[in-house]
Amino acid sequence: MEAESIQSLTPLLTGADQWSELLLLLPLLVALEAVLSADNAIALAAIARGLEDPQRQRQALNIGLLMALVFRLGLIVAARWVLNFWPLQLAAALYLLGLCGRHLLQLNAPDDAADADLAAGGSKADTSLISIVVTLAVTDLAFSLDSVAAAVAVSDRLWLVMAGGVIGVIALRLTAGLFIRWLEVYRHLETAGFLAVGLVGMRLLLRLGFPEVVPPEWLLLLMVAALFLWGFSVRLPVADEG
Numbered sequence: 001m002e003a004e005s006i007q008s009l010t011p012l013l014t015g016a017d018q019w020s021e022l023l024l025l026l027p028l029l030v031a032l033e034a035v036l037s038a039d040n041a042i043a044l045a046a047i048a049r050g051l052e053d054p055q056r057q058r059q060a061l062n063i064g065l066l067m068a069l070v071f072r073l074g075l076i077v078a079a080r081w082v083l084n085f086w087p088l089q090l091a092a093a094l095y096l097l098g099l100c101g102r103h104l105l106q107l108n109a110p111d112d113a114a115d116a117d118l119a120a121g122g123s124k125a126d127t128s129l130i131s132i133v134v135t136l137a138v139t140d141l142a143f144s145l146d147s148v149a150a151a152v153a154v155s156d157r158l159w160l161v162m163a164g165g166v167i168g169v170i171a172l173r174l175t176a177g178l179f180i181r182w183l184e185v186y187r188h189l190e191t192a193g194f195l196a197v198g199l200v201g202m203r204l205l206l207r208l209g210f211p212e213v214v215p216p217e218w219l220l221l222l223m224v225a226a227l228f229l230w231g232f233s234v235r236l237p238v239a240d241e242g
Helices: 002-036 038-048 054-077 086-107 111-116 129-154 158-182 189-209 217-231
Strands: none
Touching: 038 054, 038 129, 038 158, 038 189, 038 217, 054 129, 054 158, 086 129, 086 189, 129 158, 129 189, 158 189, 189 217
């Protein structure tokens, strides 16, 4: 009788284990997505600023991140294969390093040329909504290789990792909207974000060529945190409306 009772409780115990894992791991996955996507949010905000109309900026972020969510869920489903496909990782690393390098080159460009170009390429006047949306989706996909790899390492439950990814993209949309405003306030924030983008690209590149020298996750997070402190350190002067 006791054995039968224990056996009848097995589904309940299994369900309790699943709920406890959900309560423990889902916040961890969401926090992991948020931390690893902070620099992503700055890059996406800088790209969206290519559209001067705030309404079109919001529209681009909504559509671009909806596409990014589809890409990210597909990446999670195919993670075991994709994360071992080195050409994709190489392309993502070079893309992120290219974003960082282009921004740094613009800092030293003449004012007219700097105003004419965006971090994603193109001019503010002729940059189309479609090109911005595609750039947003591709940029998030490049970042997703790092965050998805970390999430899959935390849990092998597909639905749990996908739930964390969905919540992470929603958080990314909210933070990108905030960063669009903050980029107008803090002098070094955009550069700090793109330097963090370069760090992620360099880490992906090292993982491919020299995996034994890849810096640990905590060191990367410390470096990104230091960049963000610098990014928020200097406010732009307020224009005198008088």
